[in-house]
Amino acid sequence: SLRMMAPSRPLFIFLALWAVTQCMAFTGAFHSLLPHRSMLALSPLVRPRRHVARLGGLSMLRNEYDLVVVGAGPTGLTAALSAASAGKTAVIIDATPKKQVQFSGPTGLYSKALRDTAKKIDVGVLRNMGVRDTAVWRQVQEMTSEVLKESGLSNLAAIQAGNIPHLRGTARLTGEKSEGGGHAVDVTFLETDRSVQVYGQNVLIATGSSPWRVDTVPYDDERVFDSDTIKTLGFLPKTVAIVGAGIIAIEYAKIFSRLDCKVTLIVRGKSLATALTRIGIDPDIALELQRDLCLNKVRIIFDAEIDEVQAPPKGSDTNRPLSISLKQPGTGAKKPNLTVKSHVLMTATGRQANTRGLDLEAAGVELDKGGNVAVDGLLQTTLPNIYASGDVLGPPSLASTGIEQALAVSRTMFGMETEGTFGWREPDTNYDPRSLMSDPLKYPIGIWTLPEMAFIGSTKASALENGLGGGGGGG
Template identity: 30%
Template sequence: MNTSSGWDLVVIGSGPAGEAAAMRAAKGGMRVAMVEDQPQVGGSCTHLGTIPSKAFRHQVRQLVRHRRNPLLQGVRDLPEIGWPQLLSRVNEVIGAQVQVRSGFYFRNRIQVFNGRGRISGEGRVLVTDEHEREWLLETRNILLATGSRPYHPDDVDFSHPRVYDSDTILTMTHTPRNIIIYGAGVIGCEYASILTGLGMRVDLVNNREHLLDFLDTEISDALSYHLREQGATIRHGEEYEEVLPDDDGVTLVLASGKRLRADALLWSNGRSGNSQQLGLETVGLEPNSRGQLQVDERYQTSVPGIYAVGDLIGWPSLASASYDQGRFCVSMMCGDPERAVSNVPTGIYTIPGISSLGPTEQQLTEAKIPYEVGQAFFKNLARAQITGERAGMLKLLFHRDTLELLGIHCFGYQATEIVHVGQAIMSQPAPNNTIAYFINTTFNYPTMAEAYRVAAINGINRLRR
């Protein structure tokens, strides 16, 4: 065993949270070591989750646009694109991301230890690589950023070649004719729109009564409509009873008595924190039932000098928020004031996409806040007509008296980009956080951002009735 001492910070996990923490620490003059159990840096975000799924989504969206292009109607002999062909392009994106991120560590002189890291006592991290070689790293601080993995119930055989989760779906080597997706959360809805775009018949099984019920009801209803239009069958309020895979496919037996049959099953019902085999017991730390750790406002666990960020601590479990958590955590180690991750926009990469920030109409109504609505329907925007992306809308919620922008809810083309225009205004101190900005500002034309001006004028006109 090799012993290496004098580290200021050892980070376990090179996903967004760990990477941001390591870079901030290096910029702050700390001596930093990164421990990553995969051969390449980037974590599940780069190799299994955010980057691959969004790269898949982009390629499928291009295929859908290609099919709908009036100029190509009637053109024959278009190449047939399936899952394996898409996967090759996705791997190119992953490789490019790894190259960029590897450069970050090299330029900032952060040593990367490839192997599984575990705490072996306070201020001690033991790293074991695939050849059973070991390094003992002695450090002042330990930051756990090990992310999460798909939740696996014990009664589902995930070793069967026709049963996938949101990680192993990337290993699929064929294009099923039909597939069952169990779990209609963000990941389930994203993959439902991707797979229907490839022409698969999709059964989306939701154990709740509405899709993504944390969204504004109008946006949730729009998502349901478009998934059905694309060919998905949505089954609400259903719980699984049994999963029966065989050589020819999978049968999902539901508690209601229904039996669904398909070529494959994608399980997307929740995630668990990667807290196993971290040696937490050596310092008296115990994760909750979902494998997550409790931290304080400085992202410190109950053990001084041991911190946790990202999916390992639960909400909001977004790559964007995880990155900021890692950065803010180390900033506080360096003496900066406490800073919490707040005003995190929701970004859902369905086809069309969804993004929102702030309370919904339902929440404002329950809070008895007098609000009004401004809407811009994309079908009326020149840019949407040019691109052919007419489905969708931007909804602005604002205070009737002060015009303060309270909420942004967007469904459609570039929704995850558009939301940031409104986010910038919402973050301004009063009186600069009102929809008056959108009315008094000149937007490029034609653009999707112009929807803010249209929605703001629509809202103001409602007040004048």
């Protein structure tokens, strides 16, 4: 057991490492998969020094590092803190926009924070009491922002505890090397347009992913959003239309339903099970999700996709709805007499790797057909000592998977003995997405609906296929 006394440096960094995984996981469903030490709190031990974030870490900057991390989501932070705990030098390069709280978690943390707020505020009751929607939404925004801010400060404290400099800017691999063999990375600062070059004996690409945007949808980030820009929503809508059938679409459908919005879910396939089974969710669980949505009065339109969106002029009264006409997928035939009126439209139709501007291919790092970074089982790219982890590798795009991959990369780079996120370690384990998703015991899934659900292990179908019996249902 750990004695609570003045922590030694290795213990202090260890606590910082597990604090960041705790923060990024956000709720207890994922915590239950972590070792009990992850529940130790970091906040009483350290306070963030705000000036370091403002200066971009220049006061601690050197020229060459054992590890250069590009991206400061849960994957990148875990790798950097792992390196620091092994006595290695690391630097984090992060292109978080100026107006956004740095280190405030993965994109998915916003939906978790909004979900948490929706559980605490009964919008229907407040509306019946005569409280204006503007006042309700202001409270929702403040509570959600507070969660993101706390996450950012906790993560900032963790990297400061490990003496890890962080540069707020864009990164580009040049293909050059230092005399010591380090890979060159050019960094252009967001605030000043100044640039600096750093070298890494190892480089980790952990830049995450962005939503795919539908060609026929006129995004304006005022009434029409993707699953990232929805966080800029500036009012409490009465009706919301969501395009998609994956986990993100279902999570937001439940969140907005809880916020007293009438929700319409537009699904390209003929059932939710069709989409969800592709990412390893048991059909029985998928049907249960569908039933739960219907019980919560979420309207689901199957076998449809967007044909045209007619939006009021930008800046119009938010009470004026959008007009969304639908068509048959694949055929282009319009759905007769089927037009959805909604105050807000959000699409959640998949994600793509954030590789633009990194010049990966010019440096010798190959991408696969889907635009994801190509890696081997140890997560090394086609260029030696350059690795990639997390969403930039493609599906499943889960924070838990990215954290596990970051720990695996740390073991490979530095020969570390680290405990896996899922509580065990087997020799010769591959951590590329295909290998992880093919082994149900290494691929936990969390769905942050209301109520949430999580599972790990074989689906009923795969259990029967492998002769494991199966009198029960579910996953």
